[in-house]
Amino acid sequence: MAFSQRRALSLHRHLLHQELRNPTNLSPTELSKHFGRYHFPTLIIVDGFVVNFSNLTDLPNGVYVGSLLELSEETIMKRVSEFVSSSCDGDLFWSINGIGAPDLTVIYVPSGCRVEAPVYLRYFANEGGDEGSNKLPLSNPRVLVLVEKGGEIGIIEEFLGGDGDKCYWANSVFEVVVREGGKVRHSYVQNQSLNAAHIKWTWVRQESASTYELVEVSTGGKLSRHNLHVQQLGPDTITELSTLHLSVVIRHKIYIICSATDGGQLTEVFFLHLCTVNVKPNLQIIADDVKCSHGAAISDLEESQLFYFQARGIDLEAARKALLFPLVQR
Numbered sequence: 471m472a473f474s475q476r477r478a479l480s481l482h483r484h485l486l487h488q489e490l491r492n493p494t495n496l497s498p499t500e501l502s503k504h505f506g507r508y509h510f511p512t513l514i515i516v517d518g519f520v521v522n523f524s525n526l527t528d529l530p531n532g533v534y535v536g537s538l539l540e541l542s543e544e545t546i547m548k549r550v551s552e553f554v555s556s557s558c559d560g561d562l563f564w565s566i567n568g569i570g571a572p573d574l575t576v577i578y579v580p581s582g583c584r585v586e587a588p589v590y591l592r593y594f595a596n597e598g599g600d601e602g603s604n605k606l607p608l609s610n611p612r613v614l615v616l617v618e619k620g621g622e623i624g625i626i627e628e629f630l631g632g633d634g635d636k637c638y639w640a641n642s643v644f645e646v647v648v649r650e651g652g653k654v655r656h657s658y659v660q661n662q663s664l665n666a667a668h669i670k671w672t673w674v675r676q677e678s679a680s681t682y683e684l685v686e687v688s689t690g691g692k693l694s695r696h697n698l699h700v701q702q703l704g705p706d707t708i709t710e711l712s713t714l715h716l717s718v719v720i721r722h723k724i725y726i727i728c729s730a731t732d733g734g735q736l737t738e739v740f741f742l743h744l745c746t747v748n749v750k751p752n753l754q755i756i757a758d759d760v761k762c763s764h765g766a767a768i769s770d771l772e773e774s775q776l777f778y779f780q781a782r783g784i785d786l787e788a789a790r791k792a793l794l795f796p797l798v799q800r
Contacts, residue, residue: 510626511535512590517597517609518572528587532580533623535589537573546578553616553647553675560643561697563669567643570610577613579621579652588624588655598636601665611642617652624655631663631690639667646673648680650704655683662690671697678704686713 511529513536514522520537529535534546541547554574577589591613599605617623629640640662648654654674662668668691674682688694700709755762771793779789 510587510590512592513575514592514594515575515611516594518570518611520573520575525587530583530585532583533585534576534578536576538576539573541576546576549616549618550574550576550578550614553645554614560671560673560699563641563695563697564643564671566608567610567612567641567671570608570641571612571643572610573612575611575613577615577623577625579617579623581618581649582620583618584621585623588626588657590626591628593627593629593640593642595636595638595640595662595666598638598663598666601635601637603637606637606639606667608639608641611640613642613644615644615646615654617646617648617654619649620651621649622653624657626657626659628659629662629668629690631661631666635663635665637665638663639669641669643671643673646682647675648677648682650677651679652677653681653683656685658684658686660686660688660690660694664690664692666691667693669693669695672699674698674700674709676700676702676704676707676709679706680704681708681710683708683710684712686711686715688713688715 509525511525512523513520520540523536526535534541534543538550541550575591579585593611595607595609597607599607613627615623615625627644629642644658646654646656656672658670658672660668660670668688672684676682682700684698686696688696694715698711702709771790775793776786776789779792780786784792
């Protein structure tokens with residue numbers, strides 16, 4: 471990135487940071503909600519910019535969490551640049567993010583380092599149109615996670631709805647590189663405005679003996695889509711995916727490149743209300759001597775089970791929640 475571009479983006483970020491911290495623009499309640507104290511290392515990301523952080527000094531030596539614009543360590547910058555230039559070719563939404571992302575949030579874990587507390591990323595959209603208007607502001611947050619050999623970290627992503635039921639489009643990309651023996655525990659919560667469009671790409675590259683675990687809960691958005699792309703590039707890799715969606719387009723793609731792999735992919739979707747669900751499991755095997763399976767199941771809750779609750783004076787909504795809870799726990 472040219473110096474003039476970096477300087478302009480830094481100025482834009484500074485002005486946005488000042489605007490969001492100005493009490494004339496946000497009430498004390500809103501300020502507390504956006505920038506309150508947390509127990510975990512926390513970044514507040516607004517329209518793709520890191521505008522606030524807390525508890526980052528508690529991170530182990532060598533770990534970097536923050537904006538690429540603020541990254542001064544040349545060694546980390548060089549490592550990040552290697553993987554930014556070699557990331558995958560996504561779809562139209564990936565390309566839009568690549569063009570429109572104003573900054574890159576970087577999470578770097580050096581070799582052999584274990585980060586005990588999870589890093590908490592909170593995303594907000596600063597602007598939104600009223601329902602029925604033609605205004606649909608677009609934000610393109612982008613995150614790169616690089617965990618070196620034997621490193622370990624937990625990351626919580628939370629996309630929040632902001633004020634009211636504003637209309638906006640959040641188009642995010644989350645890239646993860648897990649080197650040999652590394653581990654990433656990833657929690658992703660999508661609770662945006664019910665009038666918002668939420669499009670997300672998660673791209674994961676796993677080297678041998680590495681682990682990637684995803685727990686996903688998606689309850690917001692008028693349109694919600696998650697493209698998950700996992701590459702297993704070595705033996706003994708472990709990938710665990712657990713998701714809960716109210717209504718969504720699900721597209722999971724897992725590449726099996728190494729021999730002697732035992733893999734399974736199963737997507738289960740339960741209806742809570744009238745909704746449309748599109749599921750596209752995709753397991754691509756580019757190796758011999760593998761044992762793999764994949765499948766998808768879409769179903770409402772059993773009518774007989776619902777009737778059992780209703781016959782005992784429990785309303786339909788409470789019955790659905792009671793039946794759903796053990797499924798979510800599993």
